[in-house]
Amino acid sequence: MAERINNFPPLPKFIPLKPCFYQNFVDEIPIDYQNLVKRIYHLWIFYCITLVVNLIGCLAWWIGGGSGVNFGLAILWLVLFSPCSYVCWFRPVYKAFRSDSSFNFMAFFFIFGAQFVLTFIQAIGISGWGACGWLAAITFFSTSVAAAVFMLFPAIMFTMSAVAMSFYLLRVNKIYRGAGGSFQKAQDEWNSGTWRDPPSREAQYNNFSGNSLPQYPTVPNYPTGSQWP
Numbered sequence: 001m002a003e004r005i006n007n008f009p010p011l012p013k014f015i016p017l018k019p020c021f022y023q024n025f026v027d028e029i030p031i032d033y034q035n036l037v038k039r040i041y042h043l044w045i046f047y048c049i050t051l052v053v054n055l056i057g058c059l060a061w062w063i064g065g066g067s068g069v070n071f072g073l074a075i076l077w078l079v080l081f082s083p084c085s086y087v088c089w090f091r092p093v094y095k096a097f098r099s100d101s102s103f104n105f106m107a108f109f110f111i112f113g114a115q116f117v118l119t120f121i122q123a124i125g126i127s128g129w130g131a132c133g134w135l136a137a138i139t140f141f142s143t144s145v146a147a148a149v150f151m152l153f154p155a156i157m158f159t160m161s162a163v164a165m166s167f168y169l170l171r172v173n174k175i176y177r178g179a180g181g182s183f184q185k186a187q188d189e190w191n192s193g194t195w196r197d198p199p200s201r202e203a204q205y206n207n208f209s210g211n212s213l214p215q216y217p218t219v220p221n222y223p224t225g226s227q228w229p
Contacts, residue, residue, distance in 0.1 A: 054154035057132035064147025073130020123158035
């Protein structure tokens with residue numbers, strides 16, 4: 001097999017940093033689940049874009065007369081949640097489908113569920129939380145209509161993110177339970193230590209069935225036609 005070189009995130013060559021992860025949907029994810037994993041990946045991208053739009057909305061909120069704390073928190077959420085959401089819930093679901101890892105499925109359910117709750121709160125838009133949700137946008141119309149219009153965009157996008165997260169959370173859970181997954185399997189992976197770097201499905205198959213035919217120690221020496229009894 002060719003050496004797998006990390007390819008994500010795709011950084012420009014002039015940056016001295018190197019990619020941290022290897023990501024290849026076609027080669028590593030079973031064909032039945034490739035579209036699902038790609039859509040969850042696109043959901044992560046959409047959520048990152050939502051955080052950028054939320055930053056712009058909080059800036060308009062601040063300029064329109066709101067608190068600057070929301071703008072500061074919006075910067076923190078963008079810097080913190082963009083990489084952490086990739087590492088903490090997308091990578092687990094990627095590795096879960098790549099290697100049929102119960103531990104990574106459980107990690108995804110727990111962290112992605114917490115992400116859904118947080119996104120739902122962001123969609124509500126409580127003042128002082130650094131999120132332009134519905135409550136913050138609607139109540140700000142009486143102060144600045146222009147700023148409130150800008151604040152509606154992240155509110156809509158947070159809502160769409162929360163709805164999509166709930167859908168994919170239920171979809172992955174249905175697939176996992178339908179395949180016989182359980183919390184006990186996740187505990188077994190934890191106890192055996194295979195959760196750290198679970199082998200791919202291809203590697204598991206090769207270990208089980210072998211990747212080559214059995215070899216004879218020597219070439220069989222069959223008798224000639226006249227020597228047969």
